Amino acid sequence: xxxxxxxxxxxxxxxxNRELFTHFLNYCQKNIGRSKAWILxxxxxxxxxxxxxxxxxxxxxxxxxxxxERELWAGTGHMYEYQLKMNPIKTRKILDDKTQFYKYYxxxxxxxxxxxxxxxxxxxxxxxxxxxxxxxxxxxxxxxxCGGQVEVRNCKEFNxxxxxxxxxxxxxxxxxxxxxxxxxxxxxxxSGVNTIRIITQINQKGALNILGCRLRISVNSxxxxxxxxxxxxxIDESTGRVNGPAVYSDITKPDQYVHPVTKVKIVGFQIPFxxxxxxxxxxxxxxxxxNKSIGWDIVITEKGPGLIEGNHDWCxxxxxxxxxKGLKFTLSDINN
Numbered sequence: 001x002x003x004x005x006x007x008x009x010x011x012x013x014x015x016x017n018r019e020l021f022t023h024f025l026n027y028c029q030k031n032i033g034r035s036k037a038w039i040l041x042x043x044x045x046x047x048x049x050x051x052x053x054x055x056x057x058x059x060x061x062x063x064x065x066x067x068x069e070r071e072l073w074a075g076t077g078h079m080y081e082y083q084l085k086m087n088p089i090k091t092r093k094i095l096d097d098k099t100q101f102y103k104y105y106x107x108x109x110x111x112x113x114x115x116x117x118x119x120x121x122x123x124x125x126x127x128x129x130x131x132x133x134x135x136x137x138x139x140x141x142x143x144x145x146c147g148g149q150v151e152v153r154n155c156k157e158f159n160x161x162x163x164x165x166x167x168x169x170x171x172x173x174x175x176x177x178x179x180x181x182x183x184x185x186x187x188x189x190x191s192g193v194n195t196i197r198i199i200t201q202i203n204q205k206g207a208l209n210i211l212g213c214r215l216r217i218s219v220n221s222x223x224x225x226x227x228x229x230x231x232x233x234x235i236d237e238s239t240g241r242v243n244g245p246a247v248y249s250d251i252t253k254p255d256q257y258v259h260p261v262t263k264v265k266i267v268g269f270q271i272p273f274x275x276x277x278x279x280x281x282x283x284x285x286x287x288x289x290x291n292k293s294i295g296w297d298i299v300i301t302e303k304g305p306g307l308i309e310g311n312h313d314w315c316x317x318x319x320x321x322x323x324x325k326g327l328k329f330t331l332s333d334i335n336n
Contacts, residue, residue, distance in 0.1 A: 005048045008077045012053045020250075024058040027252045032063050039063065046070065051077035058251050059317060060326070072326030079316045082331060086201075086293035087312035095291060095312045099142045099173050108284050110299065110306030113176040115142075119164050126160050132177035139166075142173025152178060152222055179308075182272045182300045188264045192218035195297045196235070196271060196305075198278075199314050200285035201331075202292040208285055210278075211293075211330055212319050213237050215271065217246055219260060226318055231256055233266055234322040240274025242266055247321050277305040284310070295319075 029036055043057045052060065052075025060073045074082070087095070094100045102113045112129045119126050129137065132155065141149035151172070158166065167175060180186075181193050188194065199211040213235035216224040224230050231246035245255035246266045258265050271277065281296050284307060295314025298305050320327050 002048065005051065005077060008051075008053075008080075009044075009047050012047065012055075012076070016054055021055060024055065024251060028058060028063050034063070047077075051075050053077070056317075059249055059321065061251070069326070072328055073320065074316050074326065074328035074331065076316065078328065079313075083293060083313050087291040091288075091290040092312040094288060095294065095310045097142050097173075098140060098309060101309055102174065104288065105284060105307055105310065108280055108307040110301050110303055111177050111179050113174060115174055116164055116167055119160065119167075119175070123160070126163075129175060129177050130155050130158060130160070130163070134178040134180050136178035137163075138176050138178050139170065139172040140174045140176070141171060150223060179299050179306075180301060182302055184270075184272055185300055187262065188259055188266070188269060189218045189224075189262060191220050191261075192222045192224050192230075193299055193308075194218055194224050195299055195308055196277065197232075197295055197297055197314070197318055198281045199295045199319060200281060200293070202285065202289050206289070208282055210237055210281075212323070212327070213240075214318055214322055215242055215246075215269070216318070217259065217266070226315070226321075231266075232318050232322045233269075235271060237278075240271040240277070242269040242271075244322060244324075247324075249317050249321060272300050273304045280305050280307070 025036060025039060028039055042063070043054055046052055046057050046062055047054065050070050050073065052073065056075045057063070060075070062070055094104045099115045102109065112125060112132065114122065114125055114129055135155050137153050137155055137158065139151045139153065163175065179193050185194050195216050197214045197216060201209045201211050203209055215233045215235055216226070217231040217233065218224040219230050221228055221230055226232050226249045229248070229250070231248060233242045233246035234244045235241070236243040244267065245257045247255050257267050277298055277300065281298065284296065285294060291312060293314070295311040297308040297311070299308055
């Protein structure tokens, strides 16, 4: 185990955002009255003992937690091992590759999507995408993650031939019509499409559990990912109502009870079509049960909910930070 976690440490160091690390370290030193040497030693110890990443030490507020509280948090190392078991490499391809996802889960979409093959062979679909009501297109890499490799352009820039050339040149695997989100959600945050993340788990008996529901809220951003500086808030599964303030993954930023730009109230915000959203996700989760633990990204439109994507490596920050507690214990009955 020590050898594996030493390997993980090397991985964390290689990909470390050093600017953000320094930002967190300086903030922590100033606010908890500990030396940098003490904090760095505690980080190193926590990586090995609790199987978390370097930045997660700050994001989970380990500097303020005792041993029993630290044990509750599921970090990168733990989730990598867990999700690899729940969603094996040989079966997760339909989630990892967006071109496959849109074909396997096409019945759950509320918008048109096409890859280069579709654009070449399906003229009606191509015309529908190019003439969609939003007037905008979204280009995505087939394997893009966390809002990366996404570009929004105007429909009027393209025709059937040059859109194919554009995708080949820029290595985009998919193009889709820009989704017009529900007016209530648009009032909350109009800068980007704000998605719901619902995490589902098929347990050892084949029954479906929901591990968490979160609202991702864009803040002057085209994407809504926390990694891009946006907010996330907890949703009550039974009501579809936001039941806590929205949080950043940046520990130096305060919780938000109202949207910092639009001033629309976040706590108490009701997600439209909640019953239909839960029904859709439960059906989608059981469609391909070889992948047992999935984080679904859902858009809510005036017509109802639709899937955007399913994630086999759903985010432990988005899962735990909005509820301000470690949730590793909720995996205990299925992580054996």
